Amino acid sequence: MLEFLEEMCPTPSIFPRDPVKRAQARAHALAVASEIQPFGQVRILEHIEKTLHQDKKEWIQHWITEGFVGLERNVSSTAAEFCVGGEISIADICLVPQIFNARLWGVDMTQFPTLSRIDATLSQHPAFVAAHAYSQPDAPPRPPN
């Protein structure tokens, strides 16, 4: 969907212009969307808990932590203000919801300083504020900090 939106509405762009940087942005996005997020899907967590009778919190913490260890290293090599240089890209768009999830599951984000810094910067951006889970009409009240 994100690629389609970019093609229909190319300005402002969410992809770097340079092909290698574009590949790096996609790789960071996919590191979240393919290597981390799938493990936190409700149907997987329910299977872990109800069919295998295992601790779903331990399961999801394990995969988020493992994924973020690698992503922290990869993003550190491409980041400036955002994941890839100074422009917001698809990498940042995938990162923020995953960090929200990580915190929900009690992952210690202080282990990942680059990812945390970028997330903190983006949390002030109006587009990210409007898109936040707790800003949606179907969201429950935001819990106190």
Added chain:
Amino acid sequence: MSSPKLTLYGYWRSSASWRVRIALNLKGIDYDYRPVNLIKDGGEQYKDEYKALNPIQLLPTLVLEDGKTALTESLAIIEYLDEVYPENRLLPADPVQKALARAQALVVASDIQPVGNLRVLGKIAADYNADKAAWSKYWIEKGFTALEEMVSKTAGKYSVGDQITVADLCLVPQVYNASRWGVDMSKFPTLQRVNQTLSELPAFQKAHADNQIDAVKQ
């Protein structure tokens, strides 16, 4: 002196490596293939040499002609190849068809394959003492049920119309995996038909897991 080539670090049976092999073959790109054994010595992907190339320690990694720029994530690599080597396009020109092809690729690459990865099966078997074959079969069947529905709406000769796309590159390795775990492919007739058609093409045959230099005879 021969001109510099791309180098692909992969594993014979790694679905993600396989997708990139198909892409390189379809585009007629010559490359060096460096096997990374996922099992030997606890897994060569965890050794410092490979970790330096790809900190996420998954396969594949494609090193460009400069010998140092390393690209990761098979779908990101395939999009890069399609941009830089535009012959034999791997995405439809129409934006909606392109989005549908990408969606089908992602059903495989995000919804199905990751939970059947070697590192996940290791945890299922070692930490949970659960049946990894049953786990693999279950998630592939769930994913293929959804994918069969999607592909049956878009397929011509291939997954999306009559042009080979990234969806096909993801399908073939996943069908191999499905067969390995005992999935009855007759339940997914469109996927089975498209897979059969693709399997006869030279680029796909050359990329097949069993035809790689590090393949283990079963």
